[in-house]
Amino acid sequence: MAGYKDTFQNRFLCNQKGWGTIIRTYVRNMMKKLDLNSIKISLIIPTLNAAEYMPGLIDILGRQNRKPDEIIVIDSESEDATVRMAEQAGFRTLKVKRSEFDHGGTRNYAVAMSKGDIVMFLSQDALPSDEHYVENMLRGFENEDVVMISARQLPRKDAKPDEVLVRKFNYPAESFVRSEADIPKLGIKAYFFSDVCSAYRRDFFEDIGGFESPLLTNEDMLMAARALKAGYKIGYCATAQVYHSHNYTFKQQYKRNFDVAVFMETYKDEIKCDGTTGEGIRMVLFIEKQLLKQFKIWAAVHCIFDSAAKFLGNRAGRKWKRNNA
Numbered sequence: 034m035a036g037y038k039d040t041f042q043n044r045f046l047c048n049q050k051g052w053g054t055i056i057r058t059y060v061r062n063m064m065k066k067l068d069l070n071s072i073k074i075s076l077i078i079p080t081l082n083a084a085e086y087m088p089g090l091i092d093i094l095g096r097q098n099r100k101p102d103e104i105i106v107i108d109s110e111s112e113d114a115t116v117r118m119a120e121q122a123g124f125r126t127l128k129v130k131r132s133e134f135d136h137g138g139t140r141n142y143a144v145a146m147s148k149g150d151i152v153m154f155l156s157q158d159a160l161p162s163d164e165h166y167v168e169n170m171l172r173g174f175e176n177e178d179v180v181m182i183s184a185r186q187l188p189r190k191d192a193k194p195d196e197v198l199v200r201k202f203n204y205p206a207e208s209f210v211r212s213e214a215d216i217p218k219l220g221i222k223a224y225f226f227s228d229v230c231s232a233y234r235r236d237f238f239e240d241i242g243g244f245e246s247p248l249l250t251n252e253d254m255l256m257a258a259r260a261l262k263a264g265y266k267i268g269y270c271a272t273a274q275v276y277h278s279h280n281y282t283f284k285q286q287y288k289r290n291f292d293v294a295v296f297m298e299t300y301k302d303e304i305k306c307d308g309t310t311g312e313g314i315r316m317v318l319f320i321e322k323q324l325l326k327q328f329k330i331w332a333a334v335h336c337i338f339d340s341a342a343k344f345l346g347n348r349a350g351r352k353w354k355r356n357n358a
Contacts, residue, residue, distance in 0.1 A: 069171050075149030076101040076167070078124075079139060081131070083157035084113040091122040093161045099168040101153065107143045109134045138246035140228070144238060153232040159277040161230075162187060169273035170232045178266045179210055180237035181256065184230035184273035192278040194332035195339060198320040200278060208271045213261040220306040226257040226267060230275045237265065251296045258304045286339055287346035294350025313343065 078090070094104060106119040110131040119126050127146060129139055144152050153170065155161075166184070173182040185204045188197040203225070216223040231253060241259055244252040257267050281289065297304065317340045324333040 069174060072150040073102040073148055074099075074151045074153060074167065074171075075144075075147035076104045076153045076155060077140065077143045077147065078104065078106050078155050078157055079109070079134075079143070080106050080111060080115050080119075080157045081109045081134075082111045082113050083115045084111070084118060086157050086160070087115060087118040087122075089160050090155075090157070091118070093164070093166075095122070096164045097161075097167045098164050099171060101167060102149060103147065105143055105147055107139060109139070135247040136228075136250060137244035137248035137252040140252065141243040141246055144235070144243065150235050151232055152235050152238060154228045154230070155275070156229045156277065159186070159229045159275040162274040162276060166273050166275070170270055173208070173232070173268045173270040173273070174234065176210060176266070176268065178212075179268040180260055180265045181226065181233045182231065182268040182270050182273075183227045183253070184275055185269070185271045186227070186229060186277045187274055188278040189276050191280065193280050193335070194324060194327075194329050195320050195336040196278050196280060198323050199316065202316050202319050204271075206271050208269055210266050210268045211261070212266045213264065216261065216305070221304075221312050223261065224254050224257045224304055224306070226253045228253040229277050230273070241265075249296060250292045255296075255300055255303065258300070262303070281339075283338060283342040286342040287349075290343045290346030291350035291353070294347040295354045298351050298354035313340070313347075 076094070094101070104122075104124040105127060106116070106124050107127040107129060108116050108119075109129055116126050116128070127143060129142065133139075140154065151171065151174065153167070161167075170182055170184060173179060185206075186200055187204070188200045192200070211219070211223055237260070241256070241263060245255050246252075248255070260267055317336065320336050321333055324330075324336060
């Protein structure tokens with residue numbers, strides 16, 4: 034796996050050294066010639082003990098109007114029937130050691146082993162909402178300047194009231210395209226992107242150097258930052274939708290935001306904004322207002338404690354990184 038990761042990173046280093054502009058010009062010209070009706074699509078699903086999700090994924094992916102040319106499950110030593118179920122469904126399977134998994138390098142390996150002109154990622158617990166998911170994602174690339182697209186995430190039926198509103202705040206019903214020019218106005222939101230449900234032009238992915246590796250979290254956000262800096266555009270397709278949400282405990286929220294804060298502090302020179310606190314406050318105010326309107330008092334109280342766990346995790350993560358730089 035390391036060989037493929039190094040290939041992508043070497044390309045990124047070459048671009049940083051000066052002649053990447055020539056390559057990017059060539060890549061962009063080639064990308065504009067893609068025929069979206071005839072291109073090959075690879076769909077990659079990283080898994081770990083995903084057997085409970087496989088029946089739903091197998092069903093909906095098999096019913097897509099525009100089926101992927103290959104579906105690759107890259108598994109981290111699952112102890113359940115994940116791999117067997119994937120193989121029985123006709124999916125291609127790759128295996129990595131659980132101890133060697135990282136969000137950037139593992140995905141780089143899967144991309145290197147794939148053949149698609151468009152490479153899509155889907156989390157094991159993200160379920161496309163209908164048969165048009167792949168088709169709608171492809172339509173986002175009709176804009177020839179867009180090189181990476183993420184889909185809309187809808188809450189699952191068991192989502193808590195505040196988590197439902199988190200999805201509404203972060204994943205609007207309107208599609209959009211963002212460029213580097215949007216960073217001063219949007220701040221951290223300009224880099225918002227999720228590999229829970231995403232798609233990349235392969236030529237762009239290889240030209241930019243693939244994902245950073247090793248990386249604990251947020252490989253998608255860092256890729257978005259590098260794409261914008263290189264002059265590319267990123268898209269959000271609201272008509273391509275998946276059901277995906279989490280009912281995290283306070284402890285899980287603390288840990289998750291600790292990791293995100295370490296990431297943000299590590300790559301603060303590339304993700305240039307005033308931080309995540311301001312956007313977080315706007316989201317909390319939006320959620321509290323909606324919950325109080327609905328007279329969901331206990332949910333509003335839960336949101337306050339949940340937000341406190343996020344805030345404390347964020348502060349602790351930044352402090353840890355600064356002390357261990």
